[in-house]
Amino acid sequence: MRVLSVNVSMPLEIEWKGQLVKTSIFKSPVAGKVIVRRLNLEGDLQSDQLAHGGEHRALMVYQKESYEYWRTKLQREDLHYGQFGENLTVEGLADADVCIGDRYKIGTAIFEVTQPRVTCYKVGISLGVPEMPALLVSNKRPGFYFRVIQEGELTAGDEIYKIADGPEGMSVAEIDALLYSSQHPADKLSRALKIPALSNGWQLSFRELAAAVDQGATGNAGLTGAFPPPAWKGFRELRVRQIKQESADVRSFVLEAADGAALPGFLPGQHVTVRITVGPDKPKILRTYSLCGPPDDGYYHIAVKLEEGPGSIYLHQHLQVGDILEVSAPRGSFTLAANNDPVILLSAGVGITPLLGMLYALARKPDGREVWWIHSARDSAHHSFAHEIKELSVSLPGLHAVTLYSRPLDMDKAGGHYDYAGHLNTDILRGLHIPATSNCYLCGPDSYLTATTAALTAIGIAPERIYKELFDNIVSPGSAKAPHKPIGAEGNGPLVTFTKSKISFAWDNRFNNLLEAAEACDVQARWSCRTGVCHRCESALLDGQVSYSPEPLDAPADGNVLICCARPETDVSIDL
Known part of the structure; x- marks a missing residue:
């Protein structure tokens, strides 16, 4: 076993599908000794450090034998070392033989195998084969990552010495298939979770897969999280049971099964899609609304802000008690984490709705978690569900409730109707002494989410603890445009x-x-x-x-x- 090539690259921007993409996939061999740092090689830097960098993904390794395999399978004689994005091209160390937790000495550095390659479209760009991420997995030749146990130096030509075996003896190819294939045997998941060297992300995925069996979840919970299947397919007719004006521009609707039976429960924070018929000669429109009531009372409660669109106008001005709406089953992954960490619920305007569902769940079944409720509204006339929040606080005596009015009315009193005038900011959050271990749930306009995320990060909340939900005015990354129909002539398909x-x-x-x-x-x-x-x-x-x-x-x-x-x-x- 030896190193054939040491490959590095710095991030660069390329044009791909009309967009600029930042990548470090195009690696080139370097001669002489290369210093091994804790997070990468000297002269090398990962572009997307959430997906490819960090302690457990410091160096990528790929094999000469796999290059030979792909040259034959793809009929490509032009493949060159570094083209798969690897830092070390090696002879030996096959994915079927190398095990997670194995340790190797190369030059004066010591490494530990932590996980298979992360599937990424950029390897398809490098090879000009878009389906390459799937081929790497299905052909059991993903390559793997090293963690740096001891910094040092290495060079092409260095021999590779195995100095320790990983526990459980599970190969890179076996671990890769356990996550990405359709087979997830419980005994193998249990063995994988006993390997200390396995990276945190893969351990979390395998725990999710193991839990999915108990929850009756379908699909690949290790890649998406474990969620129960929807209560029904398509749309179901529900009857309007009650209508209530919650504020100057928000009206709520309680929906029940047309036959009077109890509706299935849902996860707090989930939403439904409503199919609305606005007129006999007009096409049906679909709108999405969060569920803002108790998760297990047998009915669904949605709230709708009156806006210029035909959906909200119809619901506010025409829908009556007893009318029928077509409604999807509750969906969505914006839900409370199943742990005992403190919970921070932050909302603005009608963004209050999914967080109210979460607060109901916490109040109905208190589990000892510390809870903050931080809501921003324009004024008391636009403060929806204020009375319900006061009632729920009785069931949560430790609730920290904070209200902000951006433009209080003359009648609104500080310390009574609201706690702060203006917008939520870093100073206000810092003064609340929110624990750094809190899980934060945000819902509101895009500007509110951006500003609040920055403020939470500034007070020490890790980005992975910040969960966000946004329904309207969604703008895709890298684009200043709101969603629109495809430009050009419309097709004639479904x-x-x-x-x-x-x-x-x-x-x-x-x-x-x-x-x-x-x-x-x-x-x-x-x-x-x-x-x-x-x-x-x-x-x-x-x-x-x-x-x-x-x-x-x-x-x-x-x-x-x-x-x-x-x-x-x-x-x-x-x-x-």
């Missing part, structure tokens, strides 16, 4: 609706998949591999049928869709 973005259009075959269509509409969508492996793009399929190309390695959860490799076969409604 109707595609992105419900949160309030967009519907006829499918056009110029798009290879629903992700490309979403990007053409400037609809915000998460993704990484673009080939149906990582499940980062997995979204709720509220209605309709899709086909896949390529077929995912592991199917999405019931009622979900992998938009990166899916095309509509019928009219579809997607929770984006």
Whole structure:
């Protein structure tokens, strides 16, 4: 076993699909001794340090034997060392033989194997083969990461000495398949979780997979989290039981099953999509609303702000008690974490709705968590659910309730109606002495989310503890545009609706998949591999049928869709 090539690169920007992408995938060999640092090699820097960097992903390793395999399989003689984004091209150290936790000495440095390669679309860019992330997994040749146990120096030609075996003897290829394939045996998950060297992210994924069996979840919980399947498919008729004016511009609606039966419970923070018929000769429109009532009372409670759109106008001005609405099953991953960490609920305006559902859950079943309620409104006339918050505080005597009015009325009294005038900021948050171990849940306009996230980070809250929900005016990263229909002539295929973005259009075959269509509409969508492996793009399929190309390695959860490799076969409604 020896090092054949040492490869490094600094981040650079390239044009890809009309966008500038920052990447360090294009690595080149360097001669002579190279210093090994704790987080990378001298002269090397990861571009996306959330996905590829850090202590457990300091150096990427790939094998000469895999290069030879791909040269034959892809019929490519032009492949060169470093092209798979690896720092060390080695002879030996096959993915089927190297185990997580194995330790090696190279030069004067010592390394530990921590995890397989992270699936990423950029390796497809480097090779000019878009489906490469899926091929690496399906062909069991992912490559792996090193953690640096001892800094030192190494050079091409150095021999590689194995100095320790990893516990459990689980190979890189075996661990990779355990996460990304459709097979997740409980005994192998248990063994994997006994390996201390396995990176934190992969340990979390395997814990989620193990828990999914108990929760009855479908799909790959290790990549998406464990959520129960939707209570029903498509849309169901619900009857309006009660209507109440909550503030000057917010009206709430209590919905019940048309047959009077109790509706299934939901996770606090989830939402439903409502299909509204605004007139006999007008197409139905879909709108998404958070559930703001108790999660297990057998009915659903939504609140709607009156705006210029036809959906809110219809609900405010025409909907009556006893009327029927078509409603999807509760969906969404913006839910309370299942732990005992302090909870901070921060909202602005009608963003109060999902957090009110969370507060109901905390009040109905107190679990000892410390809870802060921080709500921002314009004034008392626009302060929705103020009375309910006071009632819920009785069940949560330790609740820290803070209210801010940006423009208090003359009648509004500080210390009575509100605690602070103006907008939430770092100084106010710092004065609340919020623990750094808190999980923070935010909902409101984009400007509020941006400012509040920055303020929470400034007082020491880690980014991974900040959870956000946004429904309106969604702007995709790198774009200044609000969501819109695709530019150009409309297609003649099935109707595609992105419900949160309030967009519907006829499918056009110029798009290879629903992700490309979403990007053409400037609809915000998460993704990484673009080939149906990582499940980062997995979204709720509220209605309709899709086909896949390529077929995912592991199917999405019931009622979900992998938009990166899916095309509509019928009219579809997607929770984006």
